[in-house]
Amino acid sequence: MAPRPPDRGAFGRALGALVPAVPFLWLTFFFLIPFVIVFKIALSEPATAQPPYRPVFDLSLGLEALSEAFSQLSFYNFSLLLEDSLYFSSFISSLRIAAVSTALLLAIGFPIAYAMAKAPERWRPTLLMLVILPFWTSFLIRVYAWIGILKPEGLLSALLINLGLIGEPLQIMNTDRAVFIGIVYSYLPFMVLPLYATLEKFDYTLLEAAEDLGCPPLRAFWRITVPLAMPGILAGCLLCFIPVVGEFVIPDLLGGSETLMIGRTLWSEFFSNRDWPLASAVAVVLLVLLVGPIVAYRDIEARRWEKAK
């Protein structure tokens, strides 16, 4: 902290300590501890009771019972995840869909962010606002809007048929393609914003220097713009990739029955099959898969703020 006034008494110090302590305790209780519980439930067996699982350990029973409980820990749910190809293929398919849509988002988002950064300065706040505004409107609504557009008797098919471009209605709705469209549409602001933040600060005289030295524009783009924009590219990709892997609403509303995504599997294990331990095991595996990207994202963000300070 900055120079402290000398008259800061015990009360002031206690108050100062509360500033980090309150959010810290809140997040510990409502964010960290719940994960521990998820791990615990993932190791318990399903039961037809309320709640529908048998508790693994009960701390009130003392150490002996605890050590016995440890010996009875069940990895049943995890072995089920490995054996049943449904779970394995939904994990693979989630990662594939997330990777493809992140690549699409980057390909579509980069030209937009680059154009925004190159636009005259007085336009930029408005352009920024136009990118942020859809992010503020309901996610559910934006996904829902595409149902009316993409379904066979929907607007897109009607338009293309009227223009004579296609003979029969498009079969996009309830396929992976509809899921890609929905993801790109919903997550575009998440990609554009971090890209814009780095490209806006980019020193464009570097490109001029490269041009003066005879470097062709495309090559200058790949060798100067892209490497310098890398923090933004990484932040944007992680900000999209991580939540998309666990996405539920988009595959559920736009995808078909063959669109396997892990968020959807978890949801149906939980709500339809009421198998809480298995749903928890799915969550644990998902979390383990995403730990690397999440830590990378945190590091990028923390470094960005350190630098800004």
Next chain:
Amino acid sequence: MNRRFGFFDATALTLGFAFLYLPILILVVYSFNASRLVTVWGGFSTQWYVSLLQNEQLLQAAWISLRVAFLSAAVATVLGTLAALALVRYGRYPGRTLFTGMVYAPLVMPEVITGLSLLLLFVAVDFDRGFWTVVLAHTTFTMCFVTVVVQARLVDFDRSLEEAAMDLGCPPLKTFFTITLPLIAPSVLAGFLLAFTLSLDDLVIASFTSGPGATTLPMRIYSQVRLGVTPEINAVCTILVALVTIGVIIASLATKRSAVARQ
């Protein structure tokens, strides 16, 4: 500075914004469609808004959602602002790495995981699921967004004003409320509005943590959408879009005014 804004850039922006806005625009236009079919324009009509006003279930869900959003955003704003201060103003302290992790992880955490883990917490501590569990869950995931918004303002904050006040003998707490808070107020307001809309919008976390009698608007919309597209939902969506647009305009005017005042 060489920033050539060319034909390619203009095209990218036009197509990009068309892609972002056309679906919402279509939704708004068709909420005034007299016909039940999406592709047929049956003339201008406000009948879906009328039938919406008679839909008790939807109205009740909307009222629950608004209350949840207001309460959770209010608490999230306080917690998020404190967390932002802790990140920007405090140097090293034990658990700082863990703290930054806990602030940034919820921003990207898949909602199904957050929802499931919070539900299991509420079951473990035997807390009846309903209105308050949704409020607690929403507070937790929205406070991190508030932190990021307030943090951005605190990072380029001119601390000489605070130092001047304290040199003149103003106690730290009073300095915070009379100097710091008014200066960061626009970002705190923006954080509140963001938390409010995120809460109003959330389907997944609410579905996990809600209980009987606490069905939120997105949960209601979702169950109706699963049964098929209905023009009534178009009307609900239009109203929500209008509310958000008004909120964002107010927020940006507030920011602009404070920016002008600062100059």
